[in-house]
Amino acid sequence: MHHPPHEPDFLHNLRSELSNGRLWFDRAVVLVYAMAAGLSVVAFTLLGEWGFGLFEHLYGASRWAILLWTPALTAAIVWITRRHFAGAAGSGIPQVMAALDPALPPGAQNRFVSLRLTLAKIGLSTAGLMAGLSIGREGPSVQVAAGVMQHARRWLRPDSGMSNHALLVAGGAAGIAAAFNAPLAGVVFAIEELSRKLESRNSGLIITAIVLAGLMGVSTFGNVTYFGVIKVPVLGWNALFPGLLVALACGGLGGVFARLLAASLTGSSPDRYSRWRSRHPVRFAAAGGLAIAVIGLVSDGSTFGAGSHAVTQMLAGQAEVPSLYVLLKFIATWLAAWCGVPGGIFAPALSIGAGVGSNIAVLTAPDISAALIAIGMAAFLAAVTQAPLTAFIIVMEMVDGRAMVLSLMMAAMLASLLSRMISRPLYATLAEHMLANLQPPATVQAESERPEPR
Missing domain, CATH: 1.10.3080.10 (Clc chloride channel)
Incomplete structure:
Protein backbone atom coordinates (compact mmCIF):
# COMPACT_ATOMS: atom_id res chain seq x y z
CA MET A 1 0.00 0.00 0.00
CA HIS A 2 1.38 3.42 -0.99
CA HIS A 3 1.88 5.81 1.95
CA PRO A 4 1.86 9.54 1.17
CA PRO A 5 5.09 11.34 2.08
CA HIS A 6 5.15 13.05 5.43
CA GLU A 7 4.47 16.76 5.39
CA PRO A 8 7.33 18.96 6.66
CA ASP A 9 7.21 19.51 10.42
CA PHE A 10 7.55 23.28 10.70
CA LEU A 11 8.34 23.42 14.43
CA HIS A 12 10.86 20.58 14.23
CA ASN A 13 12.63 22.16 11.26
CA LEU A 14 12.65 25.56 12.93
CA ARG A 15 14.20 24.14 16.12
CA SER A 16 16.78 22.29 14.03
CA GLU A 17 17.75 25.47 12.21
CA LEU A 18 17.97 27.61 15.33
CA SER A 19 19.87 25.04 17.36
CA ASN A 20 22.99 25.26 15.19
CA GLY A 21 24.52 28.46 16.53
CA ARG A 22 27.82 28.06 14.70
CA LEU A 23 26.01 27.80 11.36
CA TRP A 24 24.22 31.08 12.04
CA PHE A 25 27.50 32.70 13.10
CA ASP A 26 29.05 31.70 9.76
CA ARG A 27 26.08 33.12 7.89
CA ALA A 28 26.26 36.34 9.89
CA VAL A 29 29.98 36.68 9.11
CA VAL A 30 29.31 36.36 5.38
CA LEU A 31 26.50 38.93 5.46
CA VAL A 32 28.50 41.39 7.57
CA TYR A 33 31.37 41.15 5.12
CA ALA A 34 28.92 41.60 2.24
CA MET A 35 27.80 44.85 3.84
CA ALA A 36 31.45 45.86 4.27
CA ALA A 37 32.10 45.03 0.61
CA GLY A 38 29.17 47.18 -0.47
CA LEU A 39 30.33 50.05 1.74
CA SER A 40 33.86 49.77 0.35
CA VAL A 41 32.44 50.26 -3.15
CA VAL A 42 30.37 53.21 -1.90
CA ALA A 43 33.55 54.77 -0.46
CA PHE A 44 35.31 54.06 -3.75
CA THR A 45 32.49 55.79 -5.64
CA LEU A 46 32.67 58.89 -3.45
CA LEU A 47 36.46 59.05 -3.69
CA GLY A 48 36.33 58.61 -7.46
CA GLU A 49 33.83 61.45 -7.83
CA TRP A 50 35.97 63.62 -5.56
CA GLY A 51 39.11 62.82 -7.56
CA PHE A 52 37.52 63.60 -10.92
CA GLY A 53 36.03 66.75 -9.40
CA LEU A 54 39.57 67.92 -8.59
CA PHE A 55 40.59 67.28 -12.17
CA GLU A 56 37.62 69.24 -13.50
CA HIS A 57 38.55 72.13 -11.21
CA LEU A 58 42.11 72.11 -12.55
CA TYR A 59 40.87 71.82 -16.15
CA GLY A 60 38.52 74.75 -15.64
CA ALA A 61 41.24 76.88 -14.05
CA SER A 62 43.95 76.19 -16.63
CA ARG A 63 43.33 73.89 -19.57
CA TRP A 64 46.95 73.83 -20.69
CA ALA A 65 48.15 72.73 -17.24
CA ILE A 66 46.80 69.23 -17.89
CA LEU A 67 49.48 68.75 -20.55
CA LEU A 68 51.86 68.45 -17.60
CA TRP A 69 49.46 67.17 -14.92
CA THR A 70 47.99 64.17 -16.76
CA PRO A 71 51.25 62.60 -18.05
CA ALA A 72 53.08 63.21 -14.77
CA LEU A 73 50.34 61.66 -12.64
CA THR A 74 49.86 58.75 -15.08
CA ALA A 75 53.59 57.95 -14.93
CA ALA A 76 53.54 58.12 -11.12
CA ILE A 77 50.53 55.78 -10.92
CA VAL A 78 52.18 53.21 -13.18
CA TRP A 79 55.47 53.42 -11.27
CA ILE A 80 53.73 52.85 -7.91
CA THR A 81 51.56 50.07 -9.32
CA ARG A 82 54.41 48.13 -10.88
CA ARG A 83 56.74 48.56 -7.93
CA HIS A 84 54.36 47.85 -5.05
CA PHE A 85 50.92 46.66 -6.26
CA ALA A 86 51.36 44.73 -9.51
CA GLY A 87 48.12 42.82 -8.92
CA ALA A 88 46.11 46.07 -8.92
CA ALA A 89 46.86 46.99 -12.55
CA GLY A 90 44.06 47.04 -15.08
CA SER A 91 40.39 46.29 -14.65
CA GLY A 92 40.29 43.91 -11.70
CA ILE A 93 37.85 41.45 -13.26
CA PRO A 94 40.63 39.31 -14.83
CA GLN A 95 42.35 39.18 -11.42
CA VAL A 96 39.22 37.78 -9.78
CA MET A 97 38.80 35.27 -12.60
CA ALA A 98 42.44 34.21 -12.18
CA ALA A 99 41.94 33.86 -8.43
CA LEU A 100 38.96 31.58 -9.12
CA ASP A 101 41.00 29.27 -11.36
CA PRO A 102 41.18 25.80 -9.76
CA ALA A 103 44.72 25.30 -11.11
CA LEU A 104 46.05 28.31 -9.19
CA PRO A 105 49.00 27.26 -6.98
CA PRO A 106 48.35 27.26 -3.21
CA GLY A 107 49.01 30.63 -1.62
CA ALA A 108 48.97 32.47 -4.95
CA GLN A 109 45.43 33.80 -4.58
CA ASN A 110 46.64 36.83 -2.64
CA ARG A 111 48.63 37.88 -5.70
CA PHE A 112 45.29 38.75 -7.35
CA VAL A 113 42.81 39.45 -4.55
CA SER A 114 43.47 40.72 -1.02
CA LEU A 115 42.61 43.55 1.35
CA ARG A 116 45.96 45.15 0.50
CA LEU A 117 45.09 45.16 -3.19
CA THR A 118 41.60 46.45 -2.37
CA LEU A 119 43.03 49.54 -0.69
CA ALA A 120 45.60 50.00 -3.48
CA LYS A 121 42.92 49.65 -6.16
CA ILE A 122 40.76 52.32 -4.55
CA GLY A 123 43.64 54.76 -4.14
CA LEU A 124 45.28 54.25 -7.53
CA SER A 125 42.02 54.24 -9.51
CA THR A 126 40.99 57.44 -7.75
CA ALA A 127 44.36 58.92 -8.76
CA GLY A 128 43.66 57.85 -12.35
CA LEU A 129 40.37 59.75 -12.33
CA MET A 130 42.22 62.67 -10.75
CA ALA A 131 44.49 62.58 -13.81
CA GLY A 132 41.46 62.74 -16.12
CA LEU A 133 42.09 59.30 -17.62
CA SER A 134 39.31 57.53 -19.51
CA ILE A 135 38.73 54.81 -16.93
CA GLY A 136 35.81 53.56 -14.87
CA ARG A 137 35.45 52.33 -11.32
CA GLU A 138 32.90 49.56 -11.96
CA GLY A 139 35.36 46.85 -13.08
CA PRO A 140 37.79 47.71 -10.26
CA SER A 141 34.87 47.49 -7.82
CA VAL A 142 34.76 43.75 -8.57
CA GLN A 143 38.32 43.31 -7.26
CA VAL A 144 37.71 45.74 -4.40
CA ALA A 145 34.66 43.89 -3.08
CA ALA A 146 36.20 40.45 -3.71
CA GLY A 147 39.20 41.41 -1.59
CA VAL A 148 36.90 42.36 1.27
CA MET A 149 34.83 39.18 1.00
CA GLN A 150 37.90 36.96 0.84
CA HIS A 151 38.95 38.30 4.24
CA ALA A 152 35.88 36.62 5.76
CA ARG A 153 37.66 33.26 5.41
CA ARG A 154 39.66 33.79 8.60
CA TRP A 155 36.44 33.94 10.64
CA LEU A 156 34.76 30.90 9.11
CA ARG A 157 35.21 27.28 10.10
CA PRO A 158 37.04 25.01 7.63
CA ASP A 159 33.85 22.93 7.43
CA SER A 160 31.50 25.92 7.19
CA GLY A 161 30.55 24.99 3.64
CA MET A 162 31.46 28.47 2.36
CA SER A 163 34.46 27.93 0.11
CA ASN A 164 36.99 30.50 -1.06
CA HIS A 165 35.44 30.13 -4.49
CA ALA A 166 32.00 31.07 -3.18
CA LEU A 167 33.37 34.05 -1.24
CA LEU A 168 35.17 35.40 -4.32
CA VAL A 169 32.12 34.96 -6.54
CA ALA A 170 29.92 36.69 -3.97
CA GLY A 171 32.44 39.50 -3.56
CA GLY A 172 33.00 40.08 -7.26
CA ALA A 173 29.28 40.14 -8.00
CA ALA A 174 28.68 42.37 -4.97
CA GLY A 175 31.07 44.86 -6.53
CA ILE A 176 28.98 45.07 -9.71
CA ALA A 177 25.73 45.28 -7.71
CA ALA A 178 26.99 48.13 -5.53
CA ALA A 179 28.82 50.01 -8.32
CA PHE A 180 25.82 50.13 -10.66
CA ASN A 181 23.16 50.23 -7.93
CA ALA A 182 21.83 47.13 -9.70
CA PRO A 183 21.57 43.98 -7.53
CA LEU A 184 20.05 41.87 -10.30
CA ALA A 185 23.00 42.65 -12.56
CA GLY A 186 25.32 41.45 -9.81
CA VAL A 187 23.58 38.09 -9.57
CA VAL A 188 23.66 37.59 -13.34
CA PHE A 189 27.31 38.66 -13.50
CA ALA A 190 28.18 36.02 -10.88
CA ILE A 191 26.60 33.31 -13.00
CA GLU A 192 27.57 34.49 -16.49
CA GLU A 193 31.11 35.80 -16.03
CA LEU A 194 32.60 34.55 -12.76
CA SER A 195 31.23 31.15 -11.90
CA ARG A 196 28.93 29.83 -14.66
CA LYS A 197 27.01 28.23 -11.80
CA LEU A 198 26.43 28.88 -8.12
CA GLU A 199 27.13 26.31 -5.42
CA SER A 200 23.71 24.85 -4.74
CA ARG A 201 24.08 24.56 -0.98
CA ASN A 202 25.12 28.19 -0.62
CA SER A 203 23.31 29.79 -3.54
CA GLY A 204 20.75 31.47 -1.28
CA LEU A 205 23.42 32.92 1.00
CA ILE A 206 25.52 34.09 -1.98
CA ILE A 207 22.57 35.82 -3.63
CA THR A 208 21.59 37.41 -0.31
CA ALA A 209 25.14 38.71 0.12
CA ILE A 210 25.12 40.19 -3.41
CA VAL A 211 21.77 41.91 -2.88
CA LEU A 212 22.82 43.17 0.55
CA ALA A 213 25.96 44.73 -0.92
CA GLY A 214 23.83 46.40 -3.59
CA LEU A 215 21.54 47.78 -0.89
CA MET A 216 24.51 49.59 0.62
CA GLY A 217 24.63 51.72 -2.50
CA VAL A 218 20.88 52.27 -2.43
CA SER A 219 20.98 53.32 1.23
CA THR A 220 23.73 55.85 0.47
CA PHE A 221 22.71 57.31 -2.88
CA GLY A 222 18.99 56.59 -2.78
CA ASN A 223 16.90 54.32 -4.99
CA VAL A 224 17.71 56.25 -8.15
CA THR A 225 18.87 55.01 -11.52
CA TYR A 226 22.33 55.81 -12.81
CA PHE A 227 21.20 57.88 -15.80
CA GLY A 228 17.61 58.63 -14.85
CA VAL A 229 14.49 57.42 -16.62
CA ILE A 230 14.43 57.17 -20.40
CA LYS A 231 11.17 58.23 -21.98
CA VAL A 232 10.84 55.65 -24.71
CA PRO A 233 8.26 56.22 -27.43
CA VAL A 234 6.33 53.26 -28.82
CA LEU A 235 8.84 51.41 -30.97
CA GLY A 236 7.31 50.25 -34.24
Missing part, protein backbone atom coordinates in the same frame (compact mmCIF):
# COMPACT_ATOMS: atom_id res chain seq x y z
CA TRP A 237 8.74 48.60 -37.35
CA ASN A 238 10.39 51.91 -38.24
CA ALA A 239 12.80 51.34 -35.32
CA LEU A 240 13.95 47.94 -36.62
CA PHE A 241 16.53 49.16 -39.14
CA PRO A 242 18.21 51.84 -36.97
CA GLY A 243 18.19 49.50 -33.95
CA LEU A 244 19.75 46.70 -36.00
CA LEU A 245 22.31 49.13 -37.38
CA VAL A 246 23.30 50.23 -33.87
CA ALA A 247 23.65 46.63 -32.66
CA LEU A 248 25.79 45.59 -35.64
CA ALA A 249 27.98 48.70 -35.49
CA CYS A 250 28.55 48.24 -31.75
CA GLY A 251 29.18 44.51 -32.18
CA GLY A 252 31.87 45.07 -34.78
CA LEU A 253 33.46 48.04 -33.03
CA GLY A 254 33.32 46.34 -29.63
CA GLY A 255 34.95 43.21 -31.04
CA VAL A 256 37.78 45.28 -32.51
CA PHE A 257 38.14 47.11 -29.18
CA ALA A 258 38.35 43.84 -27.22
CA ARG A 259 40.86 42.37 -29.66
CA LEU A 260 42.99 45.53 -29.56
CA LEU A 261 42.99 45.58 -25.76
CA ALA A 262 43.85 41.89 -25.51
CA ALA A 263 46.77 42.26 -27.95
CA SER A 264 48.07 45.39 -26.21
CA LEU A 265 47.80 44.12 -22.63
CA THR A 266 49.19 40.64 -23.26
CA GLY A 267 52.11 41.88 -25.36
CA SER A 268 51.14 39.59 -28.24
CA SER A 269 51.46 42.45 -30.72
CA PRO A 270 55.07 42.65 -32.01
CA ASP A 271 54.98 46.38 -32.85
CA ARG A 272 57.69 48.74 -31.64
CA TYR A 273 55.33 50.53 -29.25
CA SER A 274 54.67 47.29 -27.36
CA ARG A 275 58.41 46.67 -27.17
CA TRP A 276 58.93 50.20 -25.86
CA ARG A 277 56.18 49.67 -23.26
CA SER A 278 57.86 46.43 -22.18
CA ARG A 279 61.28 48.06 -21.76
CA HIS A 280 60.19 51.45 -20.37
CA PRO A 281 56.67 51.19 -18.92
CA VAL A 282 56.83 54.43 -16.92
CA ARG A 283 58.01 56.48 -19.89
CA PHE A 284 55.34 54.83 -22.03
CA ALA A 285 52.73 55.80 -19.42
CA ALA A 286 53.89 59.42 -19.50
CA ALA A 287 53.60 59.48 -23.31
CA GLY A 288 50.17 57.84 -23.12
CA GLY A 289 49.03 60.36 -20.53
CA LEU A 290 50.16 63.21 -22.78
CA ALA A 291 48.23 61.72 -25.72
CA ILE A 292 45.11 61.40 -23.55
CA ALA A 293 45.46 65.04 -22.44
CA VAL A 294 45.75 66.19 -26.08
CA ILE A 295 42.69 64.13 -27.06
CA GLY A 296 40.79 65.70 -24.16
CA LEU A 297 41.69 69.19 -25.29
CA VAL A 298 40.66 68.41 -28.88
CA SER A 299 37.31 67.02 -27.66
CA ASP A 300 36.71 70.07 -25.44
CA GLY A 301 37.01 67.91 -22.34
CA SER A 302 34.32 65.37 -23.25
CA THR A 303 36.67 62.36 -23.31
CA PHE A 304 38.09 62.89 -19.83
CA GLY A 305 36.94 60.56 -17.05
CA ALA A 306 34.47 57.70 -17.21
CA GLY A 307 32.08 59.40 -19.65
CA SER A 308 28.93 59.46 -17.50
CA HIS A 309 28.39 63.18 -18.06
CA ALA A 310 28.56 62.76 -21.84
CA VAL A 311 25.99 59.93 -21.71
CA THR A 312 23.66 62.05 -19.58
CA GLN A 313 23.93 64.87 -22.12
CA MET A 314 23.13 62.52 -25.01
CA LEU A 315 20.12 61.04 -23.24
CA ALA A 316 18.84 64.55 -22.50
CA GLY A 317 19.16 65.49 -26.16
CA GLN A 318 21.91 68.03 -25.53
CA ALA A 319 24.28 67.43 -28.42
CA GLU A 320 27.34 69.02 -26.81
CA VAL A 321 29.71 66.15 -27.55
CA PRO A 322 31.88 66.39 -30.69
CA SER A 323 30.97 64.50 -33.84
CA LEU A 324 34.16 62.42 -33.48
CA TYR A 325 33.40 61.55 -29.86
CA VAL A 326 33.21 57.80 -30.48
CA LEU A 327 36.62 57.65 -32.14
CA LEU A 328 38.30 59.95 -29.61
CA LYS A 329 36.81 58.16 -26.58
CA PHE A 330 37.76 54.80 -28.11
CA ILE A 331 41.41 55.88 -28.44
CA ALA A 332 41.55 57.56 -25.02
CA THR A 333 40.15 54.47 -23.28
CA TRP A 334 42.50 52.13 -25.14
CA LEU A 335 45.52 54.27 -24.26
CA ALA A 336 44.57 54.45 -20.58
CA ALA A 337 44.25 50.66 -20.40
CA TRP A 338 47.47 50.14 -22.39
CA CYS A 339 49.41 52.35 -19.98
CA GLY A 340 48.64 49.82 -17.24
CA VAL A 341 46.88 52.08 -14.73
CA PRO A 342 44.34 50.52 -12.35
CA GLY A 343 40.98 51.29 -13.93
CA GLY A 344 38.10 49.67 -15.72
CA ILE A 345 36.41 49.94 -19.11
CA PHE A 346 32.74 49.40 -18.20
CA ALA A 347 31.75 53.08 -17.94
CA PRO A 348 33.86 54.20 -20.94
CA ALA A 349 32.37 51.33 -22.98
CA LEU A 350 28.88 52.51 -22.09
CA SER A 351 29.74 56.04 -23.23
CA ILE A 352 31.22 54.80 -26.52
CA GLY A 353 28.10 52.73 -27.20
CA ALA A 354 25.93 55.73 -26.35
CA GLY A 355 27.92 57.78 -28.87
CA VAL A 356 27.35 55.18 -31.59
CA GLY A 357 23.62 55.15 -30.85
CA SER A 358 23.48 58.95 -30.84
CA ASN A 359 25.29 59.24 -34.18
CA ILE A 360 23.05 56.68 -35.89
CA ALA A 361 19.96 58.34 -34.41
CA VAL A 362 20.97 61.67 -35.97
CA LEU A 363 21.24 59.99 -39.38
CA THR A 364 18.18 57.71 -39.25
CA ALA A 365 15.64 58.32 -36.47
CA PRO A 366 16.10 61.42 -34.27
CA ASP A 367 12.67 60.91 -32.67
CA ILE A 368 13.83 57.69 -30.94
CA SER A 369 17.37 58.82 -30.13
CA ALA A 370 17.10 57.95 -26.40
CA ALA A 371 16.11 54.37 -27.23
CA LEU A 372 18.96 54.00 -29.75
CA ILE A 373 21.44 55.40 -27.23
CA ALA A 374 20.35 52.79 -24.67
CA ILE A 375 20.60 50.05 -27.30
CA GLY A 376 24.10 51.24 -28.17
CA MET A 377 25.17 51.14 -24.53
CA ALA A 378 23.97 47.57 -24.05
CA ALA A 379 25.33 46.39 -27.41
CA PHE A 380 28.83 47.85 -27.07
CA LEU A 381 29.23 46.67 -23.46
CA ALA A 382 28.06 43.19 -24.49
CA ALA A 383 30.50 43.16 -27.42
CA VAL A 384 33.48 44.17 -25.28
CA THR A 385 32.75 41.85 -22.35
CA GLN A 386 30.96 39.09 -24.31
CA ALA A 387 28.59 38.86 -21.37
CA PRO A 388 25.28 39.87 -23.02
CA LEU A 389 22.93 39.07 -20.13
CA THR A 390 24.95 41.17 -17.69
CA ALA A 391 25.24 44.00 -20.22
CA PHE A 392 21.56 44.32 -21.01
CA ILE A 393 20.48 44.02 -17.36
CA ILE A 394 23.02 46.67 -16.29
CA VAL A 395 21.69 49.10 -18.89
CA MET A 396 18.07 48.22 -18.15
CA GLU A 397 18.58 48.91 -14.43
CA MET A 398 20.75 51.98 -15.02
CA VAL A 399 18.21 53.78 -17.19
CA ASP A 400 15.02 52.22 -15.81
CA GLY A 401 14.38 50.96 -19.32
CA ARG A 402 12.06 48.05 -18.54
CA ALA A 403 9.92 48.99 -21.52
CA MET A 404 12.94 48.12 -23.69
CA VAL A 405 13.77 44.72 -22.22
CA LEU A 406 13.41 42.77 -25.47
CA SER A 407 15.16 45.42 -27.57
CA LEU A 408 18.12 45.62 -25.18
CA MET A 409 18.34 41.84 -24.91
CA MET A 410 18.32 41.24 -28.64
CA ALA A 411 20.87 44.00 -29.29
CA ALA A 412 23.20 42.65 -26.61
CA MET A 413 22.92 39.09 -27.92
CA LEU A 414 23.54 40.11 -31.53
CA ALA A 415 26.49 42.37 -30.67
CA SER A 416 28.07 39.69 -28.49
CA LEU A 417 27.69 37.08 -31.24
CA LEU A 418 29.36 39.37 -33.78
CA SER A 419 32.14 40.21 -31.33
CA ARG A 420 32.90 36.52 -30.80
CA MET A 421 33.69 36.25 -34.50
CA ILE A 422 36.32 38.97 -34.14
CA SER A 423 37.88 38.51 -30.70
CA ARG A 424 38.34 36.00 -27.93
CA PRO A 425 36.64 36.86 -24.61
CA LEU A 426 38.64 39.79 -23.24
CA TYR A 427 38.60 39.09 -19.51
CA ALA A 428 39.22 35.36 -19.91
CA THR A 429 42.17 36.09 -22.22
CA LEU A 430 43.70 38.52 -19.73
CA ALA A 431 43.15 36.09 -16.84
CA GLU A 432 44.90 33.31 -18.80
CA HIS A 433 47.79 35.67 -19.49
CA MET A 434 48.12 36.47 -15.78
CA LEU A 435 48.14 32.81 -14.83
CA ALA A 436 50.64 31.93 -17.56
CA ASN A 437 53.04 34.58 -16.28
CA LEU A 438 52.59 33.78 -12.59
CA GLN A 439 55.97 33.54 -10.87
CA PRO A 440 56.98 32.51 -7.35
CA PRO A 441 57.00 35.56 -5.03
CA ALA A 442 60.80 35.41 -4.66
CA THR A 443 61.35 35.94 -8.38
CA VAL A 444 58.89 38.79 -8.92
CA GLN A 445 60.52 41.78 -10.58
CA ALA A 446 60.77 44.66 -8.13
CA GLU A 447 62.23 47.23 -10.48
CA SER A 448 59.60 49.21 -12.34
CA GLU A 449 61.69 49.42 -15.49
CA ARG A 450 62.28 45.64 -15.86
CA PRO A 451 60.57 44.09 -18.89
CA GLU A 452 57.24 42.44 -18.31
CA PRO A 453 57.24 38.62 -18.57
CA ARG A 454 56.36 37.59 -22.08
